Amino acid sequence: MYRGTFAVVDLDAIRENVAAIRARLAPTTRVLVTVKANGYGHGAVEVARAAVQGGASYLAVASVEEGIALREAGIQTPVLVLGASTYESAMAAAKFQLDVTLTEDCLDWPDVPLSPPIKGHLKIDTGMTRLGVRTNEECVRLAQWILARSDVECQGAFTHLACADAETLHHAEQQIRRFQEMLGILSNVGLHPKLVHAANSAAALRRLDWQFDMVRIGISAYGYAPSDAFVPSVSLKPALNLYSFVTRVHTIQTGESVGYGATFTAPRVTKVATVPVGYADGYPRRLSNQSFVWVKGQRVPVIGNVCMDQLMIDVTDVDEVSTGDCVTLYGHRAPSDWTRQNLSHYGIGTDEALEWLRTTFRESAREEPVLSLDELANRLGTISYELMCALSPRVPRIYVK
Ligand SMILES: Cc1ncc(COP(=O)(O)O)c(C=O)c1O
Structure with a gap:
């Protein structure tokens, strides 16, 4: 953690x-x-x-x-x-x-x-x-x-x-x-x-x-429909959610680039946030410049190439984004008080912190997920199954029950 x-x-x-x-x-x-x-x-x-x-x-x-x-x-x-x-x-x-x-x-x-x-x-x-x-x-x-x-x-x-x-x-x-x-x-x-x-x-x-x-x-137990060719006869609840905390916020000037290969060039003065999740965690590199994440109640784009351990997002239009804010990569919206600072307050790895994460998650889980694996899979021309299986062993799993 x-x-x-x-x-x-x-x-x-x-x-x-x-x-x-x-x-x-x-x-x-x-x-x-x-x-x-x-x-x-x-x-x-x-x-x-x-x-x-x-x-x-x-x-x-x-x-x-x-x-x-x-x-x-x-x-x-x-x-x-x-x-x-x-x-x-x-x-x-x-x-x-x-x-x-x-x-x-x-x-x-x-x-x-x-x-x-x-x-x-x-x-x-x-x-x-x-x-x-x-x-x-x-x-x-x-x-x-x-x-x-x-x-x-x-x-x-x-x-x-x-x-x-x-x-x-x-x-x-x-x-x-x-x-x-x-x-x-x-x-x-x-x-x-x-x-x-x-x-x-x-x-x-x-x-x-x-x-x-x-x-x-298989897939229906994990809360996803096998395909979009039919509407499942029962309402399924997605079980997997991926989160991370912003590690840095930095403003770049028009024309400056982001990430390996400089595949994103800022069309305006741009506020860039760095998030410590990458393709080695199971967030595919092919989503570079192709997908969105959710931060502070807003959907924002991933910019530049997804790195092995980190990715960058454009948070220009999000007010007051700062280091420690929680980013939802997929699943239910991160509860608003999920910040790195609050987690540290409970003590990383402690039972108290886990209990706090679980309790607050349950409230968010009452709403629909803000970013589904089906959406990411569609962007990649694959299926939710592949993205689930890609979640790397190095990502700690917190179990809610
Ligand atoms: C033999 C077999 N049965 C059942 C399943 C479950 O399929 P699904 O996840 O589409 O429900 C699988 C999954 O690949 C399978 O290989």
């Missing part, structure tokens, strides 16, 4: 988002929340706990290592590893009671039983073309392999939709039809997975008839 750049992660928002999605589903449908990539940048362990409080009864990660981190933090909820499994990764997963993804590659596993045995989810590629069995023959072979192995329990069968967030659901409908065909094949060979699942956030928000036994939600 000494640097003055920090993220606030609103765990109440995550809990409420999960609960709102849960409430629309059949009571028997399970909710899996994906906490891969450090919980989409928010912090996997904290998100996992909030998600479970909101009604999630499964979690997913990308790798066995991510799953082990959850177990080591004491999280007992079932965890599915979504990435491809090798025999070695399955051995490690079994030790930590993590479910694995079963694909045609498993057919090459040595004929030595895993101990302890493993729970697996058979992955069916119905059109994402990423992982899983694709042909009927592959599906039968994998199903027979599972049935023949005493060390592999078929906990689930799943597919992943490539275009559930698109304007039309034509592609997703085709995938679901193919999925149902493949489920029929599994049943014919005598394999009856306990949990059938296909829906990501977009599908869970749009098609209750695609919920099967479980939905796998």
